[in-house]
Structure formats: structure tokens, C-alpha cells
Amino acid sequence: MSLMLVFLLAVQTAVGFPCGGxxxxxxxxxxxxxxxxxxxxxxxxxxxxELLFEKHRPDLMEEWxxxxxxxxxxxKKLKEFNKEKRTNLCDSIPDEWYEHHQLAQERxxxxxxxxxxxxxxxxxxxxLAVKKTWNEEMKEALKKS
Numbered sequence: 344m345s346l347m348l349v350f351l352l353a354v355q356t357a358v359g360f361p362c363g364g365x366x367x368x369x370x371x372x373x374x375x376x377x378x379x380x381x382x383x384x385x386x387x388x389x390x391x392x393e394l395l396f397e398k399h400r401p402d403l404m405e406e407w408x409x410x411x412x413x414x415x416x417x418x419k420k421l422k423e424f425n426k427e428k429r430t431n432l433c434d435s436i437p438d439e440w441y442e443h444h445q446l447a448q449e450r451x452x453x454x455x456x457x458x459x460x461x462x463x464x465x466x467x468x469x470x471l472a473v474k475k476t477w478n479e480e481m482k483e484a485l486k487k488s
Contacts, residue, residue, distance in 0.1 A: 360482075362421075362433030374481050392470075399460060400467045407467075417481045428488070435484040440476055447473045 389411070396404045420428050447469040454462030 362429075362436055395463065396467060399464045403467065403471055407471055410471060410478060413478050414474060417478060417485070420485060421481070432481070432488060434482045435487075436477065436480050440473070440480060443476070444473050 392407070393404070394485065395402070396407050400407075421432060424432065451466035451470055454466045
């Protein structure tokens with residue numbers, strides 16, 4: 344398993360993307376190692392986001408933490424289902440959400456690369472909005488299931 348794949352899995356997990364279009368066990372027989380490494384990196388990513396919110400958007404810090412707690416609870420509920428049911432629930436998330444997620448991530452990456460404070464502030468707001476939308480969509484999907 345390449346380090347890059349582990350990194351990408353960790354990023355997906357850390358930013359509210361538990362329905363990343365793949366099941367970790369599909370990669371190969373070393374999936375337990377990948378999950379361990381991903382879970383080991385997750386606290387680092389969470390802390391990174393908290394530091395960014397603290398510095399650039401302290402007005403959104405508590406909301407970010409609440410949305411993250413809610414996502415964790417939803418992800419935990421998802422894990423209770425078998426693979427087919429999880430897939431169905433994840434498939435209920437509109438394609439538009441995935442497009443917004445990708446765009447928000449690309450803009451965030453660019454703003455961090457540029458170290459442009461005003462762009463980082465806007466990007467953090469958009470990341471929060473995308474994460475909140477995923478939570479809302481997943482709550483609806485779980486209610487219907």
C-alpha cells in the first residue's frame with residue numbers, strides 16, 4: 344500500500360467523506376494496516392483543521408466542532424450496516440454534493456498553498472457548509488432506511 348493512498352484515505356476520512364466511493368477493504372489484503380494508519384492520522388488532520396479555524400475563523404470554531412461531532416455519530420451509525428446497506432445510503436447522497444465537495448477541497452488547497460488569509464477564510468466557510476450538507480443528507484437517508 345503506497346503512502347500516498349494512505350494519505351488520501353486519511354484526508355477523505357478527516358474532512359467528512361466516509362462515503363468516498365470505495366470501501367477500504369476493496370483495496371487489498373492489507374486493508375487493516377491502511378485503516379490503522381488512517382485512524383492514526385485522523386487526529387492530526389482534525390487538529391490541523393481546528394488550528395486553521397482558530398486562527399482564521401474563530402467565529403465558526405464551535406460550529407465546526409459540532410458538525411464534526413455529528414459527522415462522527417453518523418459515520419458510527421453507517422458502520423453498523425452491512426456493506427450493501429452502507430453503499431445504498433452513500434448512493435443517496437446527490438452527485439451535486441460530491442461536486443461541491445471536490446470544488447471546496449480544490450479551493451481550500453489552493454488558498455493554503457498561496458497562504459492567502461482571505462481565501463482561507465472563505466474556504467473554511469465552504470468546507471463547513473459542505474460538511475453540514477453531508478450530515479443533513481445522511482440524516483435524511485438514515486431516516487428513510
